[in-house]
Structure formats: structure tokens, C-alpha cells
Amino acid sequence: MSNDIYDRRNPGSGGETHQRAEGDTPVLTTQQGVPVADDQNTLKVGPRGPSLIEDFHFREKLFHFDHERIPERVVHARGFGVRGYFETTQSLADVTRADLFQRVGEKTEVFVRFSTVAGNKGSFDLARDVRGFAVKFYTKEGNWDLVGNNIPVFFIQDAIKFPDVVHAAKQAPDRDFPQAQTAHDNFWDFITLTPESMHMIMWTMSDRAIPRSFRFMEGFGVHTFRFIDAQGRSSFVKFHWKPKLGLQSVLWNEAVKINGADPDFHRRDLWDAIKLGDPPEWELGVQVFDDAFADSFPFDILDPTKLIPEELVPIRIVGRLVLDQTVDNFFAETEQVAFCTQNVVPGIGFTNDPLLQGRNFSYLDTQLKRLGSPNFTHIPVNAPRCPVMNFQQDGHMAMRNPVGRVNYEPNSWGGPRECPTRGYPHFPAAEAGEMRQVRSESFADHYSQARQFYLSQLPVEQKHIGDALVFELSKCERPDIRARMVAHLRNIDEGLAARVANGLGLAAIPEALPPARPVVADLAPSDPLSILKRLPPSFRGRKVGILIADGSPSDLLASLVAAIEAEGAVYEIIAPKVGGAVLDDGALQPAKQKIDGGPSVLYDAVAVLLSPEGAELLSMDKPAKDFINDAFAHCKVIGHTEAALPFFEKAGLSLAELDEGFVGVADGGKAFIAACRNGRVWARELKTDLDAI
Ligand code: HDE
Numbered sequence: 058m059s060n061d062i063y064d065r066r067n068p069g070s071g072g073e074t075h076q077r078a079e080g081d082t083p084v085l086t087t088q089q090g091v092p093v094a095d096d097q098n099t100l101k102v103g104p105r106g107p108s109l110i111e112d113f114h115f116r117e118k119l120f121h122f123d124h125e126r127i128p129e130r131v132v133h134a135r136g137f138g139v140r141g142y143f144e145t146t147q148s149l150a151d152v153t154r155a156d157l158f159q160r161v162g163e164k165t166e167v168f169v170r171f172s173t174v175a176g177n178k179g180s181f182d183l184a185r186d187v188r189g190f191a192v193k194f195y196t197k198e199g200n201w202d203l204v205g206n207n208i209p210v211f212f213i214q215d216a217i218k219f220p221d222v223v224h225a226a227k228q229a230p231d232r233d234f235p236q237a238q239t240a241h242d243n244f245w246d247f248i249t250l251t252p253e254s255m256h257m258i259m260w261t262m263s264d265r266a267i268p269r270s271f272r273f274m275e276g277f278g279v280h281t282f283r284f285i286d287a288q289g290r291s292s293f294v295k296f297h298w299k300p301k302l303g304l305q306s307v308l309w310n311e312a313v314k315i316n317g318a319d320p321d322f323h324r325r326d327l328w329d330a331i332k333l334g335d336p337p338e339w340e341l342g343v344q345v346f347d348d349a350f351a352d353s354f355p356f357d358i359l360d361p362t363k364l365i366p367e368e369l370v371p372i373r374i375v376g377r378l379v380l381d382q383t384v385d386n387f388f389a390e391t392e393q394v395a396f397c398t399q400n401v402v403p404g405i406g407f408t409n410d411p412l413l414q415g416r417n418f419s420y421l422d423t424q425l426k427r428l429g430s431p432n433f434t435h436i437p438v439n440a441p442r443c444p445v446m447n448f449q450q451d452g453h454m455a456m457r458n459p460v461g462r463v464n465y466e467p468n469s470w471g472g473p474r475e476c477p478t479r480g481y482p483h484f485p486a487a488e489a490g491e492m493r494q495v496r497s498e499s500f501a502d503h504y505s506q507a508r509q510f511y512l513s514q515l516p517v518e519q520k521h522i523g524d525a526l527v528f529e530l531s532k533c534e535r536p537d538i539r540a541r542m543v544a545h546l547r548n549i550d551e552g553l554a555a556r557v558a559n560g561l562g563l564a565a566i567p568e569a570l571p572p573a574r575p576v577v578a579d580l581a582p583s584d585p586l587s588i589l590k591r592l593p594p595s596f597r598g599r600k601v602g603i604l605i606a607d608g609s610p611s612d613l614l615a616s617l618v619a620a621i622e623a624e625g626a627v628y629e630i631i632a633p634k635v636g637g638a639v640l641d642d643g644a645l646q647p648a649k650q651k652i653d654g655g656p657s658v659l660y661d662a663v664a665v666l667l668s669p670e671g672a673e674l675l676s677m678d679k680p681a682k683d684f685i686n687d688a689f690a691h692c693k694v695i696g697h698t699e700a701a702l703p704f705f706e707k708a709g710l711s712l713a714e715l716d717e718g719f720v721g722v723a724d725g726g727k728a729f730i731a732a733c734r735n736g737r738v739w740a741r742e743l744k745t746d747l748d749a750i
Contacts, residue, residue, distance in 0.1 A: 087114050088121070127392065128427050129178040132223055133189045135237075136172035137271070137324040138391030138438075139331065141380035143167050143194060143341065149375055152292050152345050153284035155404030157196040158375060166195040168438055169380055170394055171271040171323070174206075175226045176237030181320035183312040184237040185266045185525065190276035190298060191396045192378070195442040202400040203296055204420070208265055209277035209364045212254040214500050216415015222247060222254075240532035249541040252503040252573065255549065256362050259510045262525040263518065264306035264588055269661070270326035272337040272598060273305040280413040281358045283406035283484055284345065291484045293351060293358060293408065295365060297342040297372055303593035305736075307658075309525060311691045314658040322659070328383055333627065335598065336381035342372035355577050356506070357499035361412040363506055366583040390438045395424040406484045430454050446473035501574035504548040509580040511550050515589050517739045523553055524746075527560030539563070544570045589736070596733040597625035601696075602660030604631045604652070604684060606671030610698060611640035614666055616725030617696070624730050631655040633678065641668060653680035657688040662733045664696035664722060665704070672700050676707035685710065690746075692737035696722045696729035716741060 085093045093114050100112035110116065130136075142164045149158035157165045172189035173180065188207040193200055212222045225247035228236050235241045239261070248254045260266070268274045276298030284294045307315065315322050330337055344365055346358075356363040384390040397420035398413060407413055424433050430453035433439055445457070448464045463470040511519060526546070530539045539561050546554035547569035558566045584590045601621050605614065621628045632638040632648035640646050649655065652675075657663050665685065667675065675681035685708045688695055695718060697705070706712050718738030720729045 087117055089117075127429070130172075130427065131423060132174050132227075133172040133191075134178040135176050135180050135182070136170045136189065136391055137327060138168060138170040138384055138387075138394055139327060139380045140382040140384065140390075141167050141169065141336065141378060143192075143376055143378050145376045147373070147375045149284070149343070150287075152286055152294075153404040154287045155196075155201075155284070155402055156198045157194060157201070157402070158404070165197075166442060167378065167380075168193045168195075168390065168394055169378070170391060170396070171274075171327070173237065175223075175239065180237035181316040182323035183267060183307070183315045185239065185261065185309070185312070185529075186237070187261060187266065188268060188271070188274055190271075190274065191394075192276075192298075193394065193396060193400075193439075194402075196402050197443050198402045199443060200400050200439075200441050201402045201405060202396045202398065203278050204396045204398050204416075205276045205278045205296065205298070207268065207274040207276055208257065208260045209275075209279060209295075209297075210257050210260065210506075211279055211361045211412060212248075212257045213251065213412065214253050214360055214362055215411045215496065216419070218251070219412075219415065219419070222251070235532075240529040242533045242535055242538055245530060245533050245538050245542060246535070249538060249545060252545065252570070253362050253500070255503050255545055256507040256510065259507045259522065259549070262522045262529070263510075263514070264308075264521050266525075267306050267309060267312045268323075269305040269307050270323050272327060272330060273300055273302055275299060275304060276339065277364075279361055280410045281408045282413075283408055284343075285404055285406055285482060285484050289482060289484075291406070291486075293346050295344040295370075297344070298339040298378065299342055299372075299374075301338040301340065301377075302598040303595070304588040304591065305599075305661075306588055308691050309521070309528065311658045311687075314656060314687065318654075318656050318658055327380075329627075330598070331381060331383050335625070335627075336379050337598070338380075339378040340374045341376040341378060342374050344370040344372055346370050356502065357497060359408055359410045359497075360500045361410055362500075362503070366509075366580075367585045368581070368583055389436070393428060393433070393436050394438045395420075395428060395433050395436075397421055397424065401481075403479075403481045409486075409488075432456065448472075498574070502572070502577055504545075504572055505577040505580055507549045508576070509583065510586050511553060512579075513582040513584065513586040513590075515587055517742060518587055518589055519553070520742070523556040523560065526553075526557045530557070530561055540567045541570075543567055548572055548576065589739075592736050594734050595624070596661070596730060599626045599661035599733070600659075601626060601628040601733075602631055602650075602655060602657055602663045602684075603628050604663065604665045604667070604675075604681070605638050605640070605646060605648070606633055606667055606674055607638045608668030608670045609638060609640050609646070609666045610668065611642040611644060611646075613698065613722055613725070614640065614646065617664055617666070617722055617729070620726035620730050624733075626661075626730075626733075629655060629660070631684070633674070633681075638671075652678065652684060656680070657684045657693065658691065660688075660693070662694040662696070662729075663688045664726070664729060665701040666696075666698050666722065667701040667704055668698070669700045669703075672702075672704035676704050682708035689741070692718070692739055692741045694718050694720060694729065694732045694735075694738065696720050696726065698722060714744075 085096055087093060099108045099115045101108050145158055145161055145163045148161055170191045173184050173186045175186050176184050190207055191204045193202050225243045226239055228234050229243055248258060278296030281293050281295055283291050285291050351358045398416040432452050432455050435456040448466055450464055463472050530542055533539050543554050543558045544567040546557055618628060629649040631650045631652055633652060635648050635651045637645050637647040685705060689710055702712060716738060720732045722729050
């Protein structure tokens with residue numbers, strides 16, 4: 058073990074000489090620093106016991122182990138955190154005094170935690186779910202947390218319904234399942250009784266809820282926030298993260314299989330990208346608007362189930378986020394990081410969105426439960442990088458203990474004082490009204506934007522939404538819940554309602570549910586709501602699975618690898634044995650995966666580089682046949698040698714029907730990479746999926 062590793066994990070160890078065994082090896086000690094002689098056997102009376110409680114090392118070791126866990130987050134339990142920086146690329150001084158947005162080129166350290174929402178900490182990455190996208194900016198004027206999701210709207214309008222939506226989505230209290238999925242009665246029961254959720258449901262049934270990885274997702278602050286400029290003037294703002302690699306998702310059938318093949322698919326992807334030196338980047342965009350726009354907008358800007366289409370308020374790109382460092386210790390950083398919507402800096406403020414107001418209460422409360430002390434701000438991942446000066450003191454695990462006599466203010470000894478000019482300015486919004494438990498009428502249109510979202514999708518994306526609804530509702534045992542959802546869908550799109558009713562085998566299409574408010578006339582489709590309409594013409598950041606066997610052509614493999622790398626993509630070699638295959642030049646090519654450990658669902662595209670003998674051998678291998686059949690069914694581009702064709706045929710693919718997604722690699726992979734840039738071969742889905750017929 059190197060000193061570096063030892064010292065980093067044990068900051069208290071000074072490396073004193075009596076704590077060193079021979080050479081470089083440090084001596085194992087107790088938490089009290091006492092050197093340990095035997096870490097293999099407890100202290101016993103005689104070789105067969107009994108064990109003695111006098112063994113303080115054993116007792117302390119077990120005691121500490123027993124207390125390793127802290128409560129997992131009540132939502133967003135499964136997360137993955139990384140570090141990086143935010144760089145301002147355009148000054149926002151015209152609309153906010155927020156220090157981090159003043160100077161072009163300025164870099165601000167960040168910590169980002171991505172997460173799923175419903176699954177427990179040990180669930181899998183590719184659940185159909187919303188993804189959390191929480192960013193902590195360590196600015197010079199304190200920490201700002203933008204605690205967002207990868208979907209720009211939410212299920213509910215008022216925070217009082219949050220425990221209900223979360224209870225309904227998570228496992229049922231009597232049986233503790235189903236986990237990490239919404240395909241069950243309780244969820245759809247709540248949703249169909251809560252029409253305000255319909256817009257969000259369109260998003261969660263779309264491919265947005267099964268992203269290819271964190272690197273290919275957008276992020277949204279969801280609520281309307283405030284910007285406050287140096288003169289105290291306020292405007293409204295919505296925050297957007299745009300991935301530089303573009304958006305990409307997987308297919309549902311693929312997601313199901315990925316969860317089995319690699320439950321850590323998303324976290325591994327981000328870890329690998331950073332370790333391989335290809336850190337993901339996002340642009341930060343803001344939609345800034347004023348009261349006049351808010352008044353003219355047909356929906357309420359305080360309603361978190363509504364978005365503002367980019368066509369109405371264009372997105373201004375003001376910075377970039379680069380995530381280039383993995384954490385040193387998952388627990389210390391990813392588990393202990395504590396986000397809070399109320400962590401804002403001068404220049405950023407709140408609005409009366411009732412969901413945001415509720416969140417502002419909830420996050421501090423939950424951190425106290427999870428981290429056990431108000432001193433969680435002393436934990437390095439939560440500590441501001443700017444000076445912290447106040448008279449708060451003591452409490453469990455206090456690590457930052459001021460010295461000196463004074464602990465109150467005002468005082469005559471000196472110390473920090475408030476500063477009206479530099480301090481956080483709450484926007485002096487004029488508020489008035491009767492105290493009542495009401496929902497504003499302006500929140501009452503629940504279908505128009507749901508319809509707009511659906512109509513903005515390409516046909517294949519609409520098909521996926523229909524398929525997802527059929528899948529989820531088919532898992533509901535109560536037919537009345539299934540039918541109630543179809544009754545809602547009629548208010549969104551009749552075609553969708555009919556498709557889902559048919560998929561569910563409903564005898565008749567139920568009456569549409571009466572909307573709370575007449576639906577606004579058709580809204581114009583908005584291209585940015587679709588994933589596929591904005592596909593970047595690049596294969597950068599993607600991964601190819603190259604299937605080889607003994608006798609595979611070494612020259613083609615070398616040129617294919619070069620073409621993949623030139624595109625900024627990566628690859629993995631898959632072979633019958635992980636030890637590798639002997640290529641036609643006699644060299645042993647090691648593999649990353651054995652075939653059944655590296656199914657094609659783990660790759661964006663595949664290349665089958667087989668010799669005639671290899672093709673014959675793999676024709677007898679079920680995992681190899683699954684590899685190619687899944688790649689075909691998931692509409693992936695398939696590069697291949699001529700010799701691989703008999704293998705395809707034996708796997709069940711008809712050679713007469715091979716489409717433009719099958720590309721020979723004799724040219725060294727150029728045509729293959731060109732095809733990969735177009736994404737999936739969606740036309741194929743219509744031939745391989747009964748639901749499309
Ligand atoms: Fe959260 N949410 N939330 N949420 N949320 C939490 O805080 C809550 C909402 C979001 O990686 C909890 O530390 C309420 C919307 C993310 O650590 C908790 C309401 C959005 C994360 C909580 C919402 C989010 C959380 C659980 C409705 C998108 C993970 C553990 C009023 C804009 C942060 C924790 C991380 C986590 C409450 C709704 C995003 C309980 C009451 C809307 C990304 O405090």
C-alpha cells in the first residue's frame with residue numbers, strides 16, 4: 058500500500074516512525090491510534106474460546122461496522138456524484154448580481170449528483186424513472202444548489218402532495234415491492250386521480266426516462282426562479298443544462314436487459330468517461346423573462362407542471378459545466394452531499410411556486426435526519442469554499458470550532474457583522490391576499506402541454522410513449538385503473554388513447570374525463586421537446602462492441618479501432634473467452650468481455666469481425682446469437698465481415714432483409730462510422746415489433 062493511499066484515508070496519521078513496520082508498510086492501528094498485533098483472530102481463552110470482551114480492537118472494529126450505514130435518501134436514494142467546474146462564457150451582469158455570472162472565463166468549482174428517484178440505494182440504474190441532476194456551485198459568495206431533474210416539469214403542483222406521489226410510486230407498504238418502477242396499481246391509481254400529473258407522465262413514458270447515460274441527458278431547474286440585478290431589479294428565470302454530446306436514450310427492451318447485464322450501467326459509463334479522459338460537458342442556458350411575458354403566457358409561470366417553450370423565450374447560453382473528476386470516497390462525498398433549494402447566493406431568489414416553497418422547507422429537514430447533526434456543513438463536500446463566519450456553535454460532531462471569547466453579536470470584541478450592501482438581498486415582492494387553502498384557477502389546464510409534448514415527437518417516439526403506457530398499465534391488476542388512464546389520454550390525443558386501449562385489449566374506449574378547464578387551443582409543436590429531432594450528427598462519446606473469435610482479421614480490427622478512436626468513440630472487444638482470441642496473424646487479442654457478459658445491449662453499435670471458422674463456431678453459441686439478434690431488434694448499426702453473414706443467418710436473421718444498418722467493414726470502418734452517426738435504424742423497429750403492427 059502506498060503512503061499516498063494510507064495518508065489520504067487517514068488524515069490523522071502523521072507517519073510517525075513508531076507507527077511504521079518494516080519498509081514502507083504502515084502499522085494497522087485502532088481508532089485511538091494503538092498499534093494492532095493480530096487482526097485475524099479474536100482474543101480467546103485457549104484456541105477454541107470463549108472469546109473475551111477485553112479484546113478492545115475487536116469490539117471497536119465491530120462497533121464501527123455496525124454503524125456504517127446512514128439512512129438512505131427518502132427519494133433519489135441511488136445516486137452517483139462527481140466533481141468538476143462551471144465556466145462562465147457570457148456575463149449575466151445585465152440581469153443578476155450573482156457573482157459567479159459576472160466575469161467571462163471565471164471558473165467555479167462544482168459537485169454534481171445524478172440519481173434515480175424511486176428506487177432504493179441498491180436498485181438498478183436503468184429503471185424507467187426521472188433522473189435527478191443536482192449541482193452544488195461553490196461560489197465566492199457561498200454555495201448555490203441548483204437541485205434539478207432531467208425533465209422540466211413535475212408530477213404535482215403543490216408540495217403538500219409530495220409524500221403521496223412518492224408513497225404511490227415507491228414500493229407498497231405491505232409487501233415492499235415493486236421496487237424502482239412505476240408499473241403497478243398504486244402509482245397509476247394516484248396518477249389517474251391526479252390530472253395535473255398528465256404532462257409529466259408524457260415525459261416519463263417517453264424515452265427521456267430511460268437515458269443512454271447521465272452524459273446524454275438534459276437538466277432543468279424546473280421552477281421559475283428570480284434573478285436580482287445590482288440595482289435590485291428582478292426578472293424571472295428558468296435554468297437548463299444541455300449536454301454537448303446531444304440527447305440519447307435506450308429502448309425499453311434494451312433497458313430491461315441492461316439492468317440484468319450491468320445494473321451499474323450509468324455510473325460505470327460516467328466513471329469510465331472521466332477516467333478515459335473524455336469528461337462530459339453541458340451548456341448552462343437561461344430563459345429570462347419579465348412580468349409582461351408572464352402575463353401574456355397562457356399558463357401560470359408559478360405552475361411547475363408547465364414549461365416555457367424555447368420558441369417563446371429563447372435560451373441564452375451563459376456557461377459550461379465540465380465534470381472531470383471522480384470522487385475519492387463514495388460515502389464521504391456522494392452519500393454525504395446535502396443539497397437544498399434554499400441554498401442561493403445574492404442575485405438568485407425564489408418565486409411563489411408552491412412546490413418550490415415546500416422544497417425550501419423539506420431539504421434542510423431531511424439532511425438533519427440523514428446526517429444527524431446541524432453540522433453537516435462542516436463535511437468537506439458541503440463546506441463552502443469561501444470564508445464562513447458566524448456565531449453558530451457546538452452540536453454533534455462540530456469540526457469547525459471558533460477560538461476566542463466572543464460568540465454573540467452585537468459585541469464590543471470584534472468579529473463578523475452583517476453587511477446590508479454585500480449581504481443577500483431578499484427581493485421585496487409585494488404580497489397580499491386572503492389566507493386560504495386553495496389552488497389557483499390559473500393552474501387548471503392539465504392537458505394542453507401534455508398534448509403539445511406528444512405532438513412534438515417523431516412517430517417512432519410517439520410509438521415508444523404508447524408502448525410504455527401499455528407496458529406499465531398492463532402491470533396494473535385493476536382494470537378500472539387502466540381504463541381511467543385511457544380516459545385521460547383522450548384529452549391528450551385520440552390516436553394515443555386508441556393505441557393504448559388496443560394494446561391493453563380494452564373492449565371499448567372509455568369516455569374522456571371532463572377537463573377541469575377547457576383545453577387551450579392546440580399549441581404549436583416544439584422541436585426541442587423531441588430527442589430524435591435534434592440528434593447531433595456525431596458518434597462521439599459512444600461505445601462499439603466488437604465481437605471476435607479465433608481467426609478474426611487483425612488488419613480489419615486495427616483499422617476499425619482506429620476509425621472508432623478518430624471519431625472520439627470507444628470500443629470493447631468481446632470474445633468466446635475473456636482471455637482473448639487468436640487473430641489471423643497469430644497474435645492473441647485479449648477481450649474485455651466474454652460473450653454472455655458483454656451482450657450487445659451494452660453498446661451503441663456493434664461490429665462482428667468473424668472469420669469463416671469463427672462464424673461457424675459462434676453459430677452454435679446462444680449468447681452470440683442473442684448478441685446479434687438483440688443488436689438487430691434494438692435497431693443498432695451492425696458492422697460486419699463478409700464471413701459473418703452465415704452466422705447472422707444461423708442466428709435467425711434473413712439475409713434477404715438486411716437493411717442499411719448492416720455495413721461491411723472492408724473499407725476499414727469508414728462506412729460503419731458514417732452509419733453510426735445517424736443513430737439507430739428506426740425503420741427496423743416497425744418490422745421487429747408486434748406493437749407496431
Ligand atoms: Fe426533491 N427531495 N423534492 N425534487 N430532489 C430530495 O432531499 C422534495 C422535487 C431533487 O442528489 C430530498 O436530500 C419535495 C423537484 C433531487 O442528493 C427531499 C418536493 C425536483 C434530489 C426532497 C420535491 C427535485 C432531491 C430527499 C416537492 C426537480 C436529490 C433527500 C415539493 C426540480 C438530491 C434529500 C441529491 C431530493 C424533497 C420535488 C429534485 C426529501 C418536498 C420538483 C435532484 O428533501
